[in-house]
Amino acid sequence: MQTPINKVELRQQLIAARRSMSELEKSQADARILQRLSDWLTKYQPASLGAYIAMSGEPELLSLYESLDSRGITLAMPVVVEKNQPLIYVRWLPGESLKRDASGTMAPALHEQIIQPEVVLAPCLGFNDEGFRLGYGGGYFDRTLAQSPRPTAVGIAYAVTRRQFATEAHDIALDYIITD
Numbered sequence: 698m699q700t701p702i703n704k705v706e707l708r709q710q711l712i713a714a715r716r717s718m719s720e721l722e723k724s725q726a727d728a729r730i731l732q733r734l735s736d737w738l739t740k741y742q743p744a745s746l747g748a749y750i751a752m753s754g755e756p757e758l759l760s761l762y763e764s765l766d767s768r769g770i771t772l773a774m775p776v777v778v779e780k781n782q783p784l785i786y787v788r789w790l791p792g793e794s795l796k797r798d799a800s801g802t803m804a805p806a807l808h809e810q811i812i813q814p815e816v817v818l819a820p821c822l823g824f825n826d827e828g829f830r831l832g833y834g835g836g837y838f839d840r841t842l843a844q845s846p847r848p849t850a851v852g853i854a855y856a857v858t859r860r861q862f863a864t865e866a867h868d869i870a871l872d873y874i875i876t877d
Contacts, residue, residue: 715822741849744769745813750802773787777802849873854874
């Protein structure tokens, strides 16, 4: 396949690639990602994890989140409070209520306990060999990773979304990428 000339076109191709997965393929890929992420968390044992709620065909991790509390890992979810600002992370337990944040994604309804997670999961629309993530273009994860202290960033992606693309000065590489 020819390299797309811009990120808008690339995003459309990646969404199409994700949508082309059958239910069975997606379910099997999600199971492999869940196992690899669980193994990674067992090895690195972070005290806190910035998680995410899957949207638009992203890898679904809810079943893993439900088991992490018993493993002593504090969960937090990202919240967009204001456009063009870094994410904040709010303490969250599976089953707690969610509502749409300023970007329209599902986030904790209450912002009572803001935390700085040791590790953040970044769902990837696409990723490249250099460890850069392509998201939906809002720049929230890059602004978050530019802060100090910087959390360890783990991309979560389907292998079918691996592509080569140019990066920009504000893009920040992820520390790890876990795929199916």
